[in-house]
Amino acid sequence: MNADDPKKIDPSGSEPVAESWSVPIWLILIFGLLFYWGQLFLAENAGGFSKDVYGPFHSDDDVANANPQDPEAKMRAEGKRVFDNTCVLCHQATGLGKEGTAPPLAGSEWVQAAKGDRIARIVLNGLTGTINVKGQDYNLTMLAWRDNYNDDQIAAVLTYIRSQWGNKGGPITPDVVKSARAESHPGPETSDELLKIPVQ
Amino acid sequence: MNGGPLLFVGLLATMAFSWTGFILAPQIQLGSMGQTNTVPIGDASPLTYPLAQSGEAHAGAEIYRANGCAACHTEMVCATNLGTDVFRGWGLRRSVAEDYLLQQPVMLGSQRIGPDLANFGRRADTNGIYLRLYDPRLITPKSVMPAYRFLFETHKIGLFPSRDAIVLPDQDAPTAGYEIIPKPQARALAAYLLNLRQDGYLFEAPPPPQPKTNAVSTNAVAAKPAK
Numbered sequence: 001m002n003a004d005d006p007k008k009i010d011p012s013g014s015e016p017v018a019e020s021w022s023v024p025i026w027l028i029l030i031f032g033l034l035f036y037w038g039q040l041f042l043a044e045n046a047g048g049f050s051k052d053v054y055g056p057f058h059s060d061d062d063v064a065n066a067n068p069q070d071p072e073a074k075m076r077a078e079g080k081r082v083f084d085n086t087c088v089l090c091h092q093a094t095g096l097g098k099e100g101t102a103p104p105l106a107g108s109e110w111v112q113a114a115k116g117d118r119i120a121r122i123v124l125n126g127l128t129g130t131i132n133v134k135g136q137d138y139n140l141t142m143l144a145w146r147d148n149y150n151d152d153q154i155a156a157v158l159t160y161i162r163s164q165w166g167n168k169g170g171p172i173t174p175d176v177v178k179s180a181r182a183e184s185h186p187g188p189e190t191s192d193e194l195l196k197i198p199v200q
Numbered sequence: 201m202n203g204g205p206l207l208f209v210g211l212l213a214t215m216a217f218s219w220t221g222f223i224l225a226p227q228i229q230l231g232s233m234g235q236t237n238t239v240p241i242g243d244a245s246p247l248t249y250p251l252a253q254s255g256e257a258h259a260g261a262e263i264y265r266a267n268g269c270a271a272c273h274t275e276m277v278c279a280t281n282l283g284t285d286v287f288r289g290w291g292l293r294r295s296v297a298e299d300y301l302l303q304q305p306v307m308l309g310s311q312r313i314g315p316d317l318a319n320f321g322r323r324a325d326t327n328g329i330y331l332r333l334y335d336p337r338l339i340t341p342k343s344v345m346p347a348y349r350f351l352f353e354t355h356k357i358g359l360f361p362s363r364d365a366i367v368l369p370d371q372d373a374p375t376a377g378y379e380i381i382p383k384p385q386a387r388a389l390a391a392y393l394l395n396l397r398q399d400g401y402l403f404e405a406p407p408p409p410q411p412k413t414n415a416v417s418t419n420a421v422a423a424k425p426a427k
């Protein structure tokens with residue numbers, strides 16, 4: 001654009017330019033607060049951005065709890081947790097135990113008995129001496145888990161081992177464990193003592 | 201103008217931000233969604249959900265679209281914490297993304313000048329749909345819905361009256377010897393509307409808590425007056 005152009009708008013001859021201004025600090029603060037509020041809102045209401053979470057639910061757990069529950073499945077899941085933390089060391093993930101020492105749980109007549117009174121006592125008080133399982137003798141001192149797990153957890157692990165590896169035993173209620181726990185027992189159980197407890 | 205590159209970068213960032221939020225994030229969240237199984241109530245077995253609609257219903261969706269039904273009717277049931285849709289009988293549960301899996305395009309609608317149609321197939325019958333299309337005032341006296349009479353044709357009755365003729369109240373019946381037949385478009389639209397049902401409970405939209413059966417029976421016995 002030359003200076004003699006009659007259509008010239010700016011008499012100084014220069015093009016308009018964008019100047020730069022610093023953003024006022026209060027504006028930054030306000031936007032910072034708005035951003036913070038937005039993050040809080042998302043944390044509360046976004047449901048973890050899960051595709052399964054719709055209002056009025058807030059999290060995956062909320063949705064899972066609102067679905068029809070199978071109380072036995074919940075028990076078995078808790079039982080598996082306890083088993084994998086503790087029992088699996090001797091009795092093995094396959095439930096087959098160890099030859100001559102840890103007796104098998106899979107297919108065991110002790111585990112699948114109609115009532116859980118005997119196995120509840122084994123888990124609570126431990127076991128010493130020889131025990132005959134599926135026609136074979138095993139000898140290993142089992143520790144008492146009385147002080148490590150509560151009634152619900154022991155009932156859960158019993159329910160779990162009665163449903164695993166093809167075992168067919170019903171669930172064990174915490175009441176069975178509670179009544180077994182109420183009879184205090186000095187030291188571990190023995191096979192002979194246990195056989196006196198009726199399980200039919 | 202000296203700020204060109206900065207302006208360009210700003211515009212690009214704005215577009216990229218909204219593209220991430222509106223396209224990329226939903227794709228990551230829902231892109232892998234497929235047909236699933238319903239959550240059954242009690243001992244019922246799970247069913248595949250959603251089911252593909254019939255060819256006629258698919259053609260009806262195009263009629264629905266072409267006549268602008270979505271301008272006044274929504275197809276989405278609000279959550280119970282956001283509206284009264286479930287309480288007024290527009291659905292068993294809120295709508296979720298899975299409900300629209302097999303619809304293309306999804307005609308959610310935005311204004312509720314007419315009632316929500318997400319579960320219209322659950323409460324409609326074929327002749328009722330034809331009557332509403334032929335003259336909405338026949339069923340809802342104060343309805344503002346336009347009549348879609350061009351979806352019907354008047355025939356002279358031949359040897360026998362047609363099975364497809366719509367059943368009108370006496371004061372609106374056509375001249376003696378004539379009958380009103382829905383055109384194929386009306387039939388397709390009716391098939392589409394009868395297919396509108398979001399009645400499978402899903403993991404993300406679970407059934408409401410069921411009352412314990414023994415509690416109900418106890419109450420029923422207790423409620424009986426002793427004579």
